[in-house]
Amino acid sequence: MKNVVLNFGDPKELEAKRIAEIKSLSYLERLERLMALIEVSYTLKTAKIIKAKKR
Template sequence: MNKAILHHGNPKELEAKRIAEIKSLSYAERLERLMAIIEVSYALKNAPKIYRKK
């Protein structure tokens, strides 16, 4: 098994890399990522309700 590599570094540099990565995406790819974040957020918001019903 390969050892996991954590990216430790200056937070400003890491943020700049993320911003550059997002800027390189097309509009459709950005929209897909946004929808995935919204779906996860909705699932986390409603998770306690689901478990209380059981």
């Protein structure tokens, strides 16, 4: 895995870099990223429900 580098700069430049990065990915890599986002979203959603039920 690559080292994480914080990006500071103009939002338009950062967005262009992000779009270029995503376009360079294969279909499978894009799908893997989407599934990871869905998994994190679901985990956060269910964590809030569990936390609320414990009170």
